[in-house]
Amino acid sequence: MELYELPMIEVSEKIRTKEVSPVEVTQSSLARMEEVEPALTAFATTTPELALEQAKIAEKEISDGNYRGPLHGVPLAVKDLYDTAGVRTTSSSAQRTDYVPDTDSVSVAKLYEAGMVLIGKTHTHEFAYGATTPTTGNPWAPDRTPGGSSGGSGAAVASGVVHVALGSDTGGSIRIPAALCGTVGLKPTFGRASRVGVASLSWSLDHVGPLSRNVVDSALVMAAMSGYDRTDPGTVEVPVPDMVTGIDAGVAGKKIGIPINYYTEQVATEAAQAAETAAATLQALGAELVEVKIPMADHIISTEWAIMMPEATAYHMDYLRNSPEKFTDETRTLLEIGAAELATDYVNALRLRTLIQAAWREMFSSIDVLLAPTLVAAATLRSDPFIRWPDGTVEGATPAYVRLSAPANVTGLPSLSVPAAFTADGLPLGVQIIGKPFAEPEILRFGYALEQNTDVVGRIAPVVAKAA
């Protein structure tokens, strides 16, 4: 068995005990990258020299007795939206082909501090504005989308190149690729972690977080990148909890909300069944299932888009006026729409957000977490990014995938996507667990319970065998 095939906590333990060195772990990761990258194109930029340099430093620190913790010497892939000092950061856009930041984003700096090793920058749907990441293939079927916008991160984790990759999530961009690629994905509470140094899509809705092979990997990385940052006014000054201790405490006695609307509408049968099976698994472990009606369901999507679109356009206004031809036509069109939105529609969406938050708070008074499918369906073909429903409706992949993930962005609640099943065609499906504000340890406990009691979490896609 190769090092990259072992779970991250086993690799970490081998590094801690000096059974293997970070250099060997990094070499294994880079070798896997070389093997699968031709079929996937998950990376915008690879950094093998930097990775080996960082790994050698980690090796020396550990041999000198300066072990930093379970992330020390572990390879990391970073979405190309995050600034990385001295490393090209393109946001997968021709607008930033030559952009090389001087400083690291706050999250990357924190993970460097924890001892992680950068092996490359992963592709995003251009500037995170879409859910298909056209540059990249899905490791389980390279002719299918890995989702997005953090599609390269999903592909890098699912193919085994890394155990953890960073993503960002404005309408589902961590959880969508996690579900489509069969990885774990954690969107934390709005305000849990700093977005400074990450290209913005929508300041009011953006979150940063990890995609990972196993649940505990996300717990470790999320805790390491969390914390108040006065330069990000969205962050909240609350203590960062230990997200690992107690992760195995089980779910007995917990109340799980099962939606009877919204998350049940226009959902593929296999996706709905995967969520039902996950709920039944948790029920068998002692949790109580409580049916709940999602409040203000008719307003969620209009609120998401009405807030996101003008904020995205405001961020990109200089590019849009001066070099619109450098955007893909899809991104340019979305940015143009944001310029035509009335300010009153934007403010009214922010007022609706206030009402939606209050209504969801009331719903959560009778439950601990909400459980629902992460997505309406499995991965579409890259050449045909549409979902065709039995009633004849045709829905674009991005709006379809965003439908079930956007509520956690509008409400700011933490949401963990965990692999739940595979379709008859062998494509992954996910289930999401949405918690109360700053209850990341609790939703991670649910995810861990699912991981321990199913056989679908932690798989590595064969990729090369599949492509052949």
Added chain:
Amino acid sequence: MSDSEFVPSEAQVAAAFEYAGLTISSDRLAVNYESYSSTLALIRKASTPGLGETVPAVGFKASWD
């Protein structure tokens, strides 16, 4: 016409782009009009009647921390 039924005309969209300082050719406008108008119609649904005294979900802080 109620707010929820609002769909901007091609002329209204063109005027909005001009006011926003964007150069959109008539060909581009015609090709993308369906995307522009359907998305703006979706967004307009956020201006739902009856918001009353509800304040926006924003948090300006006057402190100098």
